[in-house]
Amino acid sequence: MVVVMTPDATDEDVQRVVDKVTAVGGEAFVSKGLTRTIIGLVGDIDSFHGLNLRTLPGVGDVQRISDPFKLVSRQHHPERSTVWVGAPGQQVPIGPDTFTFIAGPCAVESAQQTLEAVEMARAAGAVMMRGGAYKPRTSPYAFQGLGVKGLEILASVREATGMPVVTEVVDARDVAVVAEHADMLQIGTRNMANFGLLQAVGQAGKPVLLKRGMTATIEEWLMAAEYIAQRGNLDVVLCERGIRTFEPATRNTLDISAVPIVQSKSHLPVIVDPSHAAGVKDLVVPLSRAAIAVGADGVIVDVHPHPEEALCDGPQALLGADLRSLAQAVRQLPPTVGRVDAGTARR
The missing domain is CATH 3.20.20.70 (Aldolase class I)
Incomplete structure (x- = not known):
């Protein structure tokens, strides 16, 4: 699962997502690109669904990626990067x-x-x-x-x-x-x-x-x-x-x-x-x-x-x-x- 933050998301918004994920036993890996931040989640998917991450400040989208390579996949990033x-x-x-x-x-x-x-x-x-x-x-x-x-x-x-x-x-x-x-x-x-x-x-x-x-x-x-x-x-x-x-x-x-x-x-x-x-x-x-x-x-x-x-x-x-x-x-x-x-x- 991948959490896509909005371009104006703050460090506090990112940390809030990380804290919620780790609180249910998951791992959160923060990756920062030129225009946005992506958080890759590892752990129990059902537990993550219960967190209602989409409602948190600074969260743009939450996606379940079928590709084994989550962060570099076009499934969550349709436009090619520079x-x-x-x-x-x-x-x-x-x-x-x-x-x-x-x-x-x-x-x-x-x-x-x-x-x-x-x-x-x-x-x-x-x-x-x-x-x-x-x-x-x-x-x-x-x-x-x-x-x-x-x-x-x-x-x-x-x-x-x-x-x-x-x-x-x-x-x-x-x-x-x-x-x-x-x-x-x-x-x-x-x-x-x-x-x-x-x-x-x-x-x-x-x-x-x-x-x-x-x-x-x-x-x-x-x-x-x-x-x-x-x-x-x-x-x-x-x-x-x-x-x-x-x-x-x-x-x-x-x-x-x-x-x-x-x-x-x-x-x-x-x-x-x-x-x-x-x-x-x-x-x-x-x-x-x-x-x-x-x-x-x-x-x-x-x-x-x-x-x-x-x-x-x-x-x-x-x-x-x-x-x-x-x-x-x-x-x-x-x-x-x-x-x-x-x-x-x-x-």
């Missing part, structure tokens, strides 16, 4: 009316490399930057990222370019320091089912980019988002980045059908990562075009000034003619599906 990322004056929207182009180096290797990559991305039309300070790798001998030093580099590049930062957090113990430096916290494919980490980022007070697990079903992906929402954070963006199949021609198989399916089930924005789906640069532009055509709310791609020297995922990084082709696609194609450049909607 998530705003960045500091006031530099906030970038990710949502149904805009197309958001995010780009940058897969891994932060140095201040110069990161700034060069982000400047390339900005020149191509990107309005947000990506960059990994912590890198969960299959091999323990592979480059694991610069950690806090990498976060400091990202923050300095944001200062120089005015572009909000999204970066991955891989350990619940690092959530606070990552949130201190980044505008958006990324949960990677290997951590989609790390429930302690999901709960920690749900309490961090920053928007979250949640990548689909490489073997996750759509419902499992949405349930992971529910973990974040249940801890108070409705500012979640989902990212389809390819799933593991029997096909070896690409690193992963981009499940392009997941975009409209998820949009029909959840109000959360959905973007696509063609770089990690394909694993090769030649497929990034075609897959980006497909993402735009199918209605994705944005793309996130890898850019590197010297891919042959990259410490992580160099074969999929764009520059030169490939980056120019992508710039043309993200400039020309979104208007044909009713989207505007997210950069024009900053606030």
Whole structure:
């Protein structure tokens, strides 16, 4: 069951609902979005019905949701959501009316490399930057990222370019320091089912980019988002980045059908990562075009000034003619599906 508070509901109104629910042995999880507050209820439904919650001040509606993912479902939030990322004056929207182009180096290797990559991305039309300070790798001998030093580099590049930062957090113990430096916290494919980490980022007070697990079903992906929402954070963006199949021609198989399916089930924005789906640069532009055509709310791609020297995922990084082709696609194609450049909607 979900309690939807009115836009003018006060903290006292919210607490009154929570107190009534806990008084009958239930649990109440408060999640605050941009325009309203949602309270998810766990416990005996019959007891909740006896509380007459609809009569309480500040309560807009009480809904019984059949989907297992209550807070991120469109059953109680029919209109799709927009998530705003960045500091006031530099906030970038990710949502149904805009197309958001995010780009940058897969891994932060140095201040110069990161700034060069982000400047390339900005020149191509990107309005947000990506960059990994912590890198969960299959091999323990592979480059694991610069950690806090990498976060400091990202923050300095944001200062120089005015572009909000999204970066991955891989350990619940690092959530606070990552949130201190980044505008958006990324949960990677290997951590989609790390429930302690999901709960920690749900309490961090920053928007979250949640990548689909490489073997996750759509419902499992949405349930992971529910973990974040249940801890108070409705500012979640989902990212389809390819799933593991029997096909070896690409690193992963981009499940392009997941975009409209998820949009029909959840109000959360959905973007696509063609770089990690394909694993090769030649497929990034075609897959980006497909993402735009199918209605994705944005793309996130890898850019590197010297891919042959990259410490992580160099074969999929764009520059030169490939980056120019992508710039043309993200400039020309979104208007044909009713989207505007997210950069024009900053606030």
